[in-house]
Amino acid sequence: MARKRGAARDHGAVRLPAPEEAARALALLDRARAPLFREMRQLAERQGRRPAEPEHYCCTRAQNRMRISTLEALAIVQALHRVPELRARLAEVRARVQSERALIRDSERLQNYECPLLAGTRCLVHRTAKPIACLAWNPGVEISETGWQALAERDRLNDKTIGKGWELKAIPLLLAKYLDGAGGAAGAPPVGGGRRMRRQRRERSERPERRI
């Protein structure tokens, strides 16, 4: 049967939203980021010009185990296609996504990898589509309640827009899946929103020195 124009699409294990629904959810996700940018500025003022470690060292393979949600992956894909400066670097990012994807398992587990969005000491999507957990995590500082609230909002938006089957996964896994509109392996069984948050807090308390 022909799909209704603008209807949601099944995409592997998750249901991708229709364009208008996705645009609404991505705007709300953007709003959830705002307090974290404020928090980051305040922290930088307190730390002066001496951050705890070199800029974006936490995004390198030695430290980085960042996982993102489906909506955040869609926000990154959208930015990579729509922002001219990022579109010009799409081939370079795609190559890094593929090489990092080949080194990790298709799993929700925490895995170390070099972020394909890292360009030298710079995050390519800092202003446009930075994942909430990247904003909430700061070297040498516990995640604040503002950070946990933004993570909870991220989960709520994904539950509402994508359905409960979405998964937190490493950036190369989700970008490999969505960057070119291709489907991927179904991956691990769905984890519910509250259970997901409890798991993140537990993982964080078990290894506070490592990036989530």
Ligand code: SF4
């Ligand atoms: S998205 Fe940006 S901040 Fe997050 S891990 Fe990648 S380079 Fe680092």
